[in-house]
Amino acid sequence: GQSLEQPSEVTAVEGAIVQINCTYQTSGFYGLSWYQQHDGGAPTFLSYNALDGLEETGRFSSFLSRSDSYGYLLLQELQMKDSASYFCAVLMDSNYQLIWGAGTKLIIKP
Amino acid sequence: NAGVTQTPKFRVLKTGQSMTLLCAQDMNHEYMYWYRQDPGMGLRLIHYSVGEGTTAKGEVPDGYNVSRLKKQNFLLGLESAAPSQTSVYFCASSYSPGLAYNEQFFGPGTRLTVL
Numbered sequence: 001g002q003s004l005e006q007p008s009e010v011t012a013v014e015g016a017i018v019q020i021n022c023t024y025q026t027s028g029f030y031g032l033s034w035y036q037q038h039d040g041g042a043p044t045f046l047s048y049n050a051l052d053g054l055e056e057t058g059r060f061s062s063f064l065s066r067s068d069s070y071g072y073l074l075l076q077e078l079q080m081k082d083s084a085s086y087f088c089a090v091l092m093d094s095n096y097q098l099i100w101g102a103g104t105k106l107i108i109k110p
Numbered sequence: 111n112a113g114v115t116q117t118p119k120f121r122v123l124k125t126g127q128s129m130t131l132l133c134a135q136d137m138n139h140e141y142m143y144w145y146r147q148d149p150g151m152g153l154r155l156i157h158y159s160v161g162e163g164t165t166a167k168g169e170v171p172d173g174y175n176v177s178r179l180k181k182q183n184f185l186l187g188l189e190s191a192a193p194s195q196t197s198v199y200f201c202a203s204s205y206s207p208g209l210a211y212n213e214q215f216f217g218p219g220t221r222l223t224v225l
Contacts, residue, residue, distance in 0.1 A: 008150075031212060042200060042216040043153070050210050087152055096141075096160075096207040097168060098214065100152030 002026035004088055004101035011107045012078055020073045020104045022088035029090040032064050032071045033098065038084045046073070046086075075106075083108045111136050114217035116201050122223045123191045131186040131220050133201030141204045142184040143168075143214065144176060146197040153200060159184055160206075191224045198222070 004024045012018040022032070031050040035043040049055050049064035049071060061074040073086055085103040092099060114135045123129060133142065140161050145153040155168030159178040173195060175187045184203075188195060198221050202214040 004152075030207070033212060042218050043202075043214075044216070045213040048212050089152070091207060091212050095166075097155055097158070098153075098212075099169075100154070102150065102152045 002090065002092070002099045004090065004099065006086075006088060006101040006104045008102070009105045009107065011109065014078055014080060014108055014110050016078050017074065017076045018078060018106065020075075020086050020088075020106065022071045022073075022101055024069050024071075024088075024090055024101075026090055026092070026099065028093045030093050030096075031091050032062070033089045033091065034060075034062050034073045035087045035089065036084050037087065037103070043087065048091075078108050080108055080110070082106060113137065114201055114203055114215050116199075116217035116220050118220060119218065120221045122225065123188075124225050125192060127191050128187070128189050129191065129222075130188075131199055131201075131222075133184045133186070133203075133217055134182055135184075135201075135203040135215070136182060137203060137215065138181070139203035139215070140181075140206050142178065143202045143204075144174070144184065144186045145200045145202065146170065146195075147200060147219075148197050156186065156199075191222075193224045196222060196224045 034046040037043045047062040064071045087103045089098040089100040143158040144156040157176040162181040201217040204214045
């Protein structure tokens with residue numbers, strides 16, 4: 001079966017940099033996605049890595065290494081509004097379904 | 111554009127009752143999905159559709175049925191609700207997943223409690 005592992009909670013300070021890791025055990029996927037979800041809200045798309053390497057979008061960057069079965073989301077210049085849960089998900093090549101990790105709750109302190 | 115909308119936003123059911131959740135999207139997306147999210151967990155796919163008139167099972171399809179009679183609408187039905195179906199239900203839509211890009215757009219969710 002497929003599984004994705006993320007830390008359940010990460011704490012960081014406003015203005016700092018934080019990295020949220022995602023390790024996976026799955027075969028045959030097209031890419032790794034990251035979504036943000038605020039409490040009581042819906043998931044919103046952040047990034048998608050189809051290839052190994054770093055993808056940068058403003059303050060957020062995402063990385064994928066297929067040889068290490070590992071990816072991460074990097075958030076820079078943290079703001080209080082970045083307090084949310086962050087989910088990694090893989091797009092399976094067998095059926096185009098997204099398989100999701102359990103999410104990482106990011107707590108930002110002033 | 112409204113994006114993805116869901117009705118109702120909240121619902122309380124008694125065990126054994128039935129209901130239908132409605133999802134609508136105005137982005138002309140081919141793919142539509144129904145997920146459930148339980149506390150402390152990621153989203154789990156219930157059913158999905160790759161186009162009008164088509165449906166397919168996801169990870170956790172038991173106890174649910176779906177229909178996609180129109181491209182813009184995707185309905186999720188619970189024929190006989192059980193307490194285990196208490197959850198937050200999200201609908202999503204997307205263009206056909208591509209190798210280089212994949213983004214799903216989510217509705218605001220329906221919070222369902224089954225007593």
